[in-house]
Amino acid sequence: MTLLVEGATVVTVDSDSGSGAGTEHPTGHVVVDGNRITLVGPGPAPDDVRRSAGRVVDGSGCVLTPGFVNTHQHLYQWATRGLAVDGTLFEWLTELYPVWAGVDEEVVRSASAAALGWLARTGCTTSTDHHYVFPAGAGDLLAAEVSSAAAVGLRFHPTRGSMDLGRSQGGLPPDSVVEDLDAVLSATEAAITRFHDPAPGAMVRVAVAPCSPFSVTAKLMTEAAALARRHGVRLHTHLAETADEEDFCRERFGATPTEYVDSLGWLGPDVWMAHAVHLDDAAVARFAATGTGVAHCPSSNARLGAGIARTRDLVDAGVPVGLGVDGAASNEAGSLLEELRHAALFARAVGGPTALGVRDALRLATRGGARVLGRDGEIGSIEVGKLADLALWRVDTLPHAGIADPVAALALGSPPPLRLLLVDGRAVVEDDRLVTVDEDVLARDAATASRILLERAE
Ligand SMILES: [Zn+2]
Numbered sequence: 143m144t145l146l147v148e149g150a151t152v153v154t155v156d157s158d159s160g161s162g163a164g165t166e167h168p169t170g171h172v173v174v175d176g177n178r179i180t181l182v183g184p185g186p187a188p189d190d191v192r193r194s195a196g197r198v199v200d201g202s203g204c205v206l207t208p209g210f211v212n213t214h215q216h217l218y219q220w221a222t223r224g225l226a227v228d229g230t231l232f233e234w235l236t237e238l239y240p241v242w243a244g245v246d247e248e249v250v251r252s253a254s255a256a257a258l259g260w261l262a263r264t265g266c267t268t269s270t271d272h273h274y275v276f277p278a279g280a281g282d283l284l285a286a287e288v289s290s291a292a293a294v295g296l297r298f299h300p301t302r303g304s305m306d307l308g309r310s311q312g313g314l315p316p317d318s319v320v321e322d323l324d325a326v327l328s329a330t331e332a333a334i335t336r337f338h339d340p341a342p343g344a345m346v347r348v349a350v351a352p353c354s355p356f357s358v359t360a361k362l363m364t365e366a367a368a369l370a371r372r373h374g375v376r377l378h379t380h381l382a383e384t385a386d387e388e389d390f391c392r393e394r395f396g397a398t399p400t401e402y403v404d405s406l407g408w409l410g411p412d413v414w415m416a417h418a419v420h421l422d423d424a425a426v427a428r429f430a431a432t433g434t435g436v437a438h439c440p441s442s443n444a445r446l447g448a449g450i451a452r453t454r455d456l457v458d459a460g461v462p463v464g465l466g467v468d469g470a471a472s473n474e475a476g477s478l479l480e481e482l483r484h485a486a487l488f489a490r491a492v493g494g495p496t497a498l499g500v501r502d503a504l505r506l507a508t509r510g511g512a513r514v515l516g517r518d519g520e521i522g523s524i525e526v527g528k529l530a531d532l533a534l535w536r537v538d539t540l541p542h543a544g545i546a547d548p549v550a551a552l553a554l555g556s557p558p559p560l561r562l563l564l565v566d567g568r569a570v571v572e573d574d575r576l577v578t579v580d581e582d583v584l585a586r587d588a589a590t591a592s593r594i595l596l597e598r599a600e
Pocket of ligand 1: 214215216272380416468469
């Protein structure tokens with residue numbers, strides 16, 4: 143079945159360099175056949191294409207962009223929002239670990255469905271997840287989130303996270319939420335075997351993701367990297383999020399966080415790091431030379447007062463940079479569209495008015511994220527042959543009508559209504575409402591999950 147969108151401003155993001163977002167058609171058309179984009183052009187579609195289309199969407203008053211790619215998230219945290227709201231990262235973690243120790247399959251299923259549902263509502267078509275809390279007897283947590291992603295209809299890159307450096311070993315997490323190394327490695331390998339799909343167009347791809355230098359041993363880091371590379375899957379972790387982490391690494395390893403992970407074989411084109419806020423010039427150069435990606439999470443970094451990544455320097459150096467909402471416990475909004483806005487604003491707040499253009503920010507949210515996940519040949523831009531992951535935004539209502547530049551409306555204005563979100567050619571959102579799942583059920587189940595976790599923590 144073919145779907146035609148016409149009359150919208152089409153912002154393709156088909157260029158990977160310069161300061162523009164690539165080809166833009168002030169009024170254009172896009173045709174989707176099955177799960178692929180088959181035609182992109184200016185003006186109305188050819189008559190024969192319109193006649194044979196199974197569905198024609200009138201995009202007038204709208205801007206069509208590639209679907210957004212979320213490169214860092216902890217879905218389970220949707221059930222622990224609004225806690226430790228004024229703490230530093232280490233204070234926040236110390237308060238939250240005991241709450242997270244209560245997660246089980248049902249909590250993860252409900253929290254991830256709600257978080258992914260809201261991501262879809264904010265223009266996201268592909269999301270990662272970084273789950274690293276696996277209490278004994280908690281059930282099949284990864285299967286729960288994979289089933290939630292399938293129900294909502296998003297393209298999904300879950301990672302099998304882990305922690306093995308408990309408090310008794312000098313780490314930060316309580317011993318009750320860490321696993322031993324052999325258990326981590328066998329569960330990680332099982333996750334790849336069960337869920338990873340290397341085929342083109344895959345809806346699920348798995349990556350390997352020990353939590354962070356202050357919750358994981360060096361041995362787990364190196365063995366996890368070897369495991370990932372044996373299976374041809376990507377590697378992910380948190381790095382250089384706060385100044386505290388820098389102190390921790392210097393004291394414990396006599397190195398900066400980047401030097402430390404470099405010594406463990408953890409920089410490379412198959413690796414992406416969440417945050418990367420506190421990088422010196424040498425670290426930026428190492429990221430660039432090795433092709434290591436960055437998941438920039440501006441709202442979470444601001445929420446925890448951690449600082450802000452050097453996006454301009456990273457992009458100029460050629461580092462792959464995408465955007466991430468991070469877990470909802472440090473970003474209650476969980477909105478990818480908001481990350482686009484914050485990426486532009488916070489970069490300018492510290493780097494001046496030219497630090498990040500609105501089209502640069504849009505590119506981070508789309509093509510940049512695709513590159514970080516190793517999928518820039520398939521998603522992240524509106525081009526013939528790419529997967530039909532598209533977001534159609536209304537910019538003709540009260541908050542946006544009359545804004546001269548539709549990309550500025552999206553990046554700097556209020557969040558616009560989402561007319562249509564397609565993932566793999568399938569409608570997931572129509573007129574600001576999820577059509578794959580019942581939003582009210584998601585909200586009710588998420589509230590139940592939060593209540594259960596708080597009761598268990600008492
Ligand atoms: Zn995180």
